[in-house]
Amino acid sequence: MKKNDIFELEITGMTHEGLGVGKKDGLAVFVQGAIDGELVRIKVIKIAKNYAVARVENWLRKSPHRQEPFCLAYKRCGGCSLQHMTYEKQLEFKHRVVKDNLERIGGFKDIQVNPVIGMEIPMYYRNKAQYPVGMGERGVIAGFYARRSHEIITSDNCGIQDTKSEAIRNAIIKKVKEFGISPYDENTGKGLLRHIITRVAHSTGDIMVVLVVTSEKIPHLDQLVKHILERNPQVKSIVLNINSRRDNVILGDKVITVYGEDTLIDTLGPFQFHISPLSFYQVNLVQTAVLYEKAVEYAALTGNETVYDLYCGIGTISLFLARQAKQVIGVEVVEEGVQAARKNAKLNRIDNTEFHAGLAEEVVPRLYLVGKKADVVVVDPPRKGCDLALLETMVRMQPERIVYVSCNPSTLARDLKVLCGYEYSITAVQPVDMFPWTEHVEAIILMTRSGSSEKK
Numbered sequence: 001m002k003k004n005d006i007f008e009l010e011i012t013g014m015t016h017e018g019l020g021v022g023k024k025d026g027l028a029v030f031v032q033g034a035i036d037g038e039l040v041r042i043k044v045i046k047i048a049k050n051y052a053v054a055r056v057e058n059w060l061r062k063s064p065h066r067q068e069p070f071c072l073a074y075k076r077c078g079g080c081s082l083q084h085m086t087y088e089k090q091l092e093f094k095h096r097v098v099k100d101n102l103e104r105i106g107g108f109k110d111i112q113v114n115p116v117i118g119m120e121i122p123m124y125y126r127n128k129a130q131y132p133v134g135m136g137e138r139g140v141i142a143g144f145y146a147r148r149s150h151e152i153i154t155s156d157n158c159g160i161q162d163t164k165s166e167a168i169r170n171a172i173i174k175k176v177k178e179f180g181i182s183p184y185d186e187n188t189g190k191g192l193l194r195h196i197i198t199r200v201a202h203s204t205g206d207i208m209v210v211l212v213v214t215s216e217k218i219p220h221l222d223q224l225v226k227h228i229l230e231r232n233p234q235v236k237s238i239v240l241n242i243n244s245r246r247d248n249v250i251l252g253d254k255v256i257t258v259y260g261e262d263t264l265i266d267t268l269g270p271f272q273f274h275i276s277p278l279s280f281y282q283v284n285l286v287q288t289a290v291l292y293e294k295a296v297e298y299a300a301l302t303g304n305e306t307v308y309d310l311y312c313g314i315g316t317i318s319l320f321l322a323r324q325a326k327q328v329i330g331v332e333v334v335e336e337g338v339q340a341a342r343k344n345a346k347l348n349r350i351d352n353t354e355f356h357a358g359l360a361e362e363v364v365p366r367l368y369l370v371g372k373k374a375d376v377v378v379v380d381p382p383r384k385g386c387d388l389a390l391l392e393t394m395v396r397m398q399p400e401r402i403v404y405v406s407c408n409p410s411t412l413a414r415d416l417k418v419l420c421g422y423e424y425s426i427t428a429v430q431p432v433d434m435f436p437w438t439e440h441v442e443a444i445i446l447m448t449r450s451g452s453s454e455k456k
């Protein structure tokens, strides 16, 4: 096989990123946009040692699960990757991704995975939009990064963002051009405006706008603020985030409020939450409600338990658990998140929580040493999963149940394998679709303790 070869290929599987896969001459061929069960004529665009990458020339047999993508930018934009599949097919795909990872990486044979809980209306679900800003052919632009690149695509009518975000982005860019506010250039490190971020409170529609800038000296800032407010009176907070670093991390440490409140307030279930610009908040609130209710169900609290909520963000899961626990101890590395968590507990008149700032793998061993044991542990780590030191301390604390919320099935499988090396076993696996049309997969797992804490 060589580059530019054209041949027919039967698509027999899908990668975890959503690419179609077929085999030719013993080599795996990855095909963007192809679905398992399809027969396609492809053109090879890249050959590596163990695999090839190809593009579809034409379809000889289409999948019944194929649909027309609803977004005009779909082919190029890096945001969505499964729009060519029906929503039902996506849910089946995500189910398989969880099962595959648990079986292959975790070594859990024939594991039972519940059907993915999908969204009834999987559109406009994201409450946070992050638009990188750059220079286009006709002046300053803001949009989304293209797939596997930092080219900016000015996608309009995005089907997954809250619809208010785009209008605010456009209003800002109009004035940015007028006032000569320079866009940041990644190559040279010069320029002022790096990102426009909008956060919309699901319950009220209130909006926070974050302008990520290299310096607070922004020409005509007052007029820019005024214009944003005129365009959308639901904007309740405008903040500058200062980031002068030369890397890919979006946010800097310094925040300056230039209009309104320092935080946005959202309601989820019976609780209100202060959301601060630097801290994590789930992006799909409809499904977050489903996920948190599952966490509460799996934690199965009676009111006597001490519960750890690790990687607690602004304390959202903590408050859901606190209603039914003796005490909840939250741990979160972002200091601002911990402050918000304390504020949130107070706001909701919950007095049986405490929050610690620091790395879970450092804080939890210290708490364990001073005798703070856990009856139930909830963990919700970022994509890289849990540190081994944390998993080992968790085992030593001998909680009856561990509830693992994961946004990355491969690190999930790795971590569950560690826990199952001790006296824990998997009781339930429930994927929840937090990110329709994208390849991202969320799952919540209940593990129960079945004896001593000795390694098996």
Ligand code: SAH
Pocket (backbone or CB within 6 Å): 279, 280, 281, 282, 310, 311, 312, 313, 314, 315, 316, 317, 331, 332, 333, 334, 337, 358, 359, 360, 361, 380, 381, 382
């Ligand atoms: N449970 C929360 C947040 C989940 S996101 C919610 O549902 O909203 C994961 C969180 O873990 C983020 O807030 C991130 O700042 C935090 N985090 C990342 N690495 C960490 C570590 N090693 N120790 C503690 N917190 C960490």
